[in-house]
Amino acid sequence: MAQADGERTDLSDLVRQRKEELGLSFRALADACVDPERPEKGALWGRSTLDTLTKGGQIKPPTAEKLRALAAGLRLPLSEVREAAGGQYWGVDTLRTEDRKVRAFIRNFEELSPADQEKVWALMEAHRPVRDQD
Known part of the structure; x- marks a missing residue:
């Protein structure tokens, strides 16, 4: 784009x-x-x-x-x-986890190194809502 x-x-x-x-x-x-x-x-x-x-x-x-x-x-x-x-x-990119429960707005995400992109995804996964165990 x-x-x-x-x-x-x-x-x-x-x-x-x-x-x-x-x-x-x-x-x-x-x-x-x-x-x-x-x-x-x-x-x-x-x-x-x-x-x-x-x-x-x-x-x-x-x-x-x-x-x-x-x-x-x-x-x-x-x-x-x-x-x-x-x-x-x-230049703001919207990222979503696969289940769409976590969303992040990152400026120029595509310009980050692959290692830094992985860190962003890991951070998003770490903030995924925990499902109730009932």
């Missing part, structure tokens, strides 16, 4: 792929991007901004309300959209 220049494109990729899956035009997607917590504000994304984003162009990092609106428009969980934005704009 990076361009040739090293810039990450997590959110751009997610929006482009999901737009295609849903068969939406940029106009239809823009119209559907309404923050469910503040619907009276209307659509928060413009067609041209979405077009720029999906082509890897630069846009301002989206606000929380714009991420909620984008998640609604894409019909995806907000967490998925937030994680993609975190990766693209702040």
Whole structure:
């Protein structure tokens, strides 16, 4: 999820792929991007901004309300959209244990050495919730 220049494109990729899956035009997607917590504000994304984003162009990092609106428009969980934005704009990777019970946010995880990546995974495993023995 990076361009040739090293810039990450997590959110751009997610929006482009999901737009295609849903068969939406940029106009239809823009119209559907309404923050469910503040619907009276209307659509928060413009067609041209979405077009720029999906082509890897630069846009301002989206606000929380714009991420909620984008998640609604894409019909995806907000967490998925937030994680993609975190990766693209702040270099934050979301890691989860296999059972998804432990989650960690690590800046530039892929840049860590394999040994350091293993340490992160071991730390996450050590913090896995213990099941009741009843």
